[in-house]
Amino acid sequence: xxxxxxxxxxxxxxxxxxxxxxxxxxxxxxxxxxxxxxxxxxxxxxxxxxxxxxxxxxxxxxxxxxxxxxxxxxxxxxxxxxxxxxxxxxxxxxxxxxxxxxxxxxxxxxxxxxxxxxxxxxxxxxxxxxxxxxxxxxxxxxxxxx
Numbered sequence: 001x002x003x004x005x006x007x008x009x010x011x012x013x014x015x016x017x018x019x020x021x022x023x024x025x026x027x028x029x030x031x032x033x034x035x036x037x038x039x040x041x042x043x044x045x046x047x048x049x050x051x052x053x054x055x056x057x058x059x060x061x062x063x064x065x066x067x068x069x070x071x072x073x074x075x076x077x078x079x080x081x082x083x084x085x086x087x088x089x090x091x092x093x094x095x096x097x098x099x100x101x102x103x104x105x106x107x108x109x110x111x112x113x114x115x116x117x118x119x120x121x122x123x124x125x126x127x128x129x130x131x132x133x134x135x136x137x138x139x140x141x142x143x144x145x146x
Contacts, residue, residue, distance in 0.1 A: 004052040005066060011046055012069035027073055031080055034093045043105045046073065047129050050112050054125070057116035074110045077102060108132060 009015040010022035013029050023029050027042040050070075056063060080086045081094060081102040088094045094102070108128045115125035 001052065001056070004049045005063075007045060008049050008053075008066065008069045011042060011049070012072045014069060014072070028076055031077070031088065034088055036093075038098055038101060038105075043109070046109055047112065047126070050109065050116070051122070051126065054116050054122050057113065058119040062117070070109075070113050074106055074113075077106050082106070104132070 006015065007022065007026075010020055010029070011027040013023060013026065013032075015023055017023075025039065025042075027039075027046060030039050030042060050057070053066060056066065078086075081088045082099060083089065089099065111128055112125040115121070
């Protein structure tokens, strides 16, 4: 659990050690400055962090630090990459495919967090993510058979 919170802080760019290697390449760190590619591994790592923190997210009293990190990632990811006047879109740094992918990732992440906070269960929280994983595996299979 401690490791999950540490990684979450890195992805939210709020870890106390700015020299931590994950800070620059984490979810928000990789967007500012943007280096041309979305890092899919960050998305998967965030989903695993949320899965690890699932028992905490259904508690009556939520950890403010965890919630702040999750909220920052979701809000700033949208503000920077999805909104038309966001810094990445305004400066034409993202392709339409990257914008759509980032929106999908943030939708899946925010849905999982919402369902867990509502105590709707892990199965429901991760159903969209599991479908995403199946689709990615199918695309990979088709790509290998071409």
